Amino acid sequence: MDFIPYNSRLSWHKVPFGAVREGEKVTIRIVLPLSICCTGASLVINSDSGKSAVYPMEWERYEKNNEEWWRVSFTPEKQGLYWYHFAIACKGESRLITRFENSTGRISSDGTSFQLTVYSKDFQTPDWIKGSVIYQIFPDRFRNSGSEKNGVPSDRVLRSDWGGEPMWEPDAEGKITKYDFFGGDFRGIEQKLDYLESLGVGCIYLNPIFEAQTNHRYDTASYENTDPLLGSEDDFSHLCAEAEKRNIKIVLDGVFSHTGADSVYFNKEKRYDTPGAYNSKESPYYDWYKFEKFPDKYDCWWGVDILPEIDEENDGYIEYIAGENGILRKWLRAGAGGWRLDVADELPDKFLDALRRAVKAEKPDAYILGEVWEDASNKISYSRRRRYLQGAQLDSVMNYPFADALISFAISGAAEGFNDKITGICENYPKPAVDCLMNHIGTHDTCRVLSRLATLGRYRSTHLERYKGGLTVEQAEYGKTLLKLISVMQFTLPGVPCIYYGDEAGIDGGEDPFNRGCFPWGKEDAELIEHYRFLGRLRKEHKVFEEGEFVPVSAALGCVAYERRNDEERIMTVANRNSHSIVYVLPEEGYEALSGGTVSGRELYLEGETAAILIKVS
Numbered sequence: 001m002d003f004i005p006y007n008s009r010l011s012w013h014k015v016p017f018g019a020v021r022e023g024e025k026v027t028i029r030i031v032l033p034l035s036i037c038c039t040g041a042s043l044v045i046n047s048d049s050g051k052s053a054v055y056p057m058e059w060e061r062y063e064k065n066n067e068e069w070w071r072v073s074f075t076p077e078k079q080g081l082y083w084y085h086f087a088i089a090c091k092g093e094s095r096l097i098t099r100f101e102n103s104t105g106r107i108s109s110d111g112t113s114f115q116l117t118v119y120s121k122d123f124q125t126p127d128w129i130k131g132s133v134i135y136q137i138f139p140d141r142f143r144n145s146g147s148e149k150n151g152v153p154s155d156r157v158l159r160s161d162w163g164g165e166p167m168w169e170p171d172a173e174g175k176i177t178k179y180d181f182f183g184g185d186f187r188g189i190e191q192k193l194d195y196l197e198s199l200g201v202g203c204i205y206l207n208p209i210f211e212a213q214t215n216h217r218y219d220t221a222s223y224e225n226t227d228p229l230l231g232s233e234d235d236f237s238h239l240c241a242e243a244e245k246r247n248i249k250i251v252l253d254g255v256f257s258h259t260g261a262d263s264v265y266f267n268k269e270k271r272y273d274t275p276g277a278y279n280s281k282e283s284p285y286y287d288w289y290k291f292e293k294f295p296d297k298y299d300c301w302w303g304v305d306i307l308p309e310i311d312e313e314n315d316g317y318i319e320y321i322a323g324e325n326g327i328l329r330k331w332l333r334a335g336a337g338g339w340r341l342d343v344a345d346e347l348p349d350k351f352l353d354a355l356r357r358a359v360k361a362e363k364p365d366a367y368i369l370g371e372v373w374e375d376a377s378n379k380i381s382y383s384r385r386r387r388y389l390q391g392a393q394l395d396s397v398m399n400y401p402f403a404d405a406l407i408s409f410a411i412s413g414a415a416e417g418f419n420d421k422i423t424g425i426c427e428n429y430p431k432p433a434v435d436c437l438m439n440h441i442g443t444h445d446t447c448r449v450l451s452r453l454a455t456l457g458r459y460r461s462t463h464l465e466r467y468k469g470g471l472t473v474e475q476a477e478y479g480k481t482l483l484k485l486i487s488v489m490q491f492t493l494p495g496v497p498c499i500y501y502g503d504e505a506g507i508d509g510g511e512d513p514f515n516r517g518c519f520p521w522g523k524e525d526a527e528l529i530e531h532y533r534f535l536g537r538l539r540k541e542h543k544v545f546e547e548g549e550f551v552p553v554s555a556a557l558g559c560v561a562y563e564r565r566n567d568e569e570r571i572m573t574v575a576n577r578n579s580h581s582i583v584y585v586l587p588e589e590g591y592e593a594l595s596g597g598t599v600s601g602r603e604l605y606l607e608g609e610t611a612a613i614l615i616k617v618s
Helices: 186-191 193-198 233-245 315-322 327-333 349-362 400-412 418-428 449-454 473-492 526-541
Strands: 026-033 038-047 052-056 058-063 067-074 080-090 093-099 104-107 114-119 134-137 203-206 210-212 220-226 249-254 291-293 338-341 367-370 438-440 496-500 549-556 559-565 570-576 582-585 591-595 598-600 603-606 610-616
Touching: 026 038, 026 080, 038 067, 052 067, 080 104, 114 418, 134 438, 186 193, 186 233, 220 233, 220 327, 233 249, 249 367, 315 327, 315 349, 327 349, 338 349, 349 367, 400 418, 400 438, 400 449, 400 473, 418 549, 418 559, 449 473, 473 496, 473 526, 473 570, 473 610, 496 526, 526 591, 559 582, 570 582, 570 603, 591 598, 603 610
Parallel strands: 134 203, 134 496, 203 249, 249 338, 338 367, 438 496
Antiparallel strands: 026 067, 038 052, 038 080, 058 067, 080 093, 080 114, 093 104, 210 220, 549 559, 559 570, 570 610, 582 603, 591 610, 598 603
């Protein structure tokens, strides 16, 4: 049957929208056709804890002479994930209303249950990040200040050709044993703070800065020291202080699921004088690791033997990281404004709970961001449902679902389903987490977005012969056109847009390490940078981007439209992926263009592969 008795995203079916706080009343209504002769209805709720509850629904009223409304109100008292459907009695038989596409309910047992996320009544996220812009920096490749480097290990490959092609020399098994360094440092970042401020940046997310033997530094050698190529702890603190003067905070990358084998903790290469876990069972770090057969057979991250896995539930390790004088607090005291957690979905609840307690005790407005590639509200790992966003662990996550939706729209031109994907995250995530989502379209883990767009995603290659990038002039211009299109969307969706360093300057590049090239100082794409500066100013000037509601308008025929709304403002984004111009009929009159397109009455004239930002003025 085509009749839709329930849609969890519509206010007359469910209030409030989406996730709710503990103790917040929820009212749900179903609408049934008179023809099915319903004699009773119930809301059936199952929790992840295994408990079930049935709430009888009350008949409310007839409407339009051919339908009747049933309603129920209830108050979830405990945070968690809940799943619900409806049972109705019709002509002596019981039938179900279950969930289908676009979160609509139908009278059928073939669908799934609706999700209700209930989060802590005390859950708050930092206000300073909302409405801002995040800028991600791979430290070795952003800016070399030219300052003298002290204490740099002699076995490093140091490059003097800033902007040269990153080195990629895998052995026959695909392993990398040599890494090159271009010498980007803290002072170099400090030199470019005014530039970052001009982009509207309020948060710099740094890939790992701690002592390590690789240029990516995800093989931590010492959590207590900065890498000597980057500068000293004092240099870091000075950078943080100078950034704060510009209302910019710095978030560090916390790699806590593994360390480097060549580290003070494991010491497989005997670089350090003190015994590591690999050297002796008497090492203070021995219990941190998982040895199957000492010393050569140990658990390592994704089978990479230079990255031995940590037992993150080890009390000694938790104390070292999250204790009163632990690593988390040390670097917050040094000036950091928060932590991004590498592979957060591989960190157990015990560790994440302790981490949040430590971070928020030290600095209540610190930002805790997790790397989770899927819907973080219902993710299963460690064979259990995770509770990252229910108030006791993360503030928010890297928003891969949004990134996938944006890039898919740009590459395929298919608009259908776009708004549904965005609304799904807004519905499942707590509002405090939605408002500080990290909305990226490229990171150190993905091919450069310009290359992805310019080649329409045709950049795959083998593990040993990676795609390096390298675009023709025509490809680069086409990629830039699509980048400008989806960056408008990125900057106007719920959450916080993140620029991966150099994307705004027109850098292209393939898979790691070619997505980690040097920033092209002096060779930037000035037009693209000015485009990003405009978007940064837009977010600062309009408070609706801090916490405004997301309202889908349309998504069809190569065109996506949505609004952001609060009590003072309504701003609409219309994105035309078609290669031809269109006339888009607005839902009402009274819009003016802030950028892109021309408005006449209810008609928006929009060129192909461009986006318009409109504000409702009357």
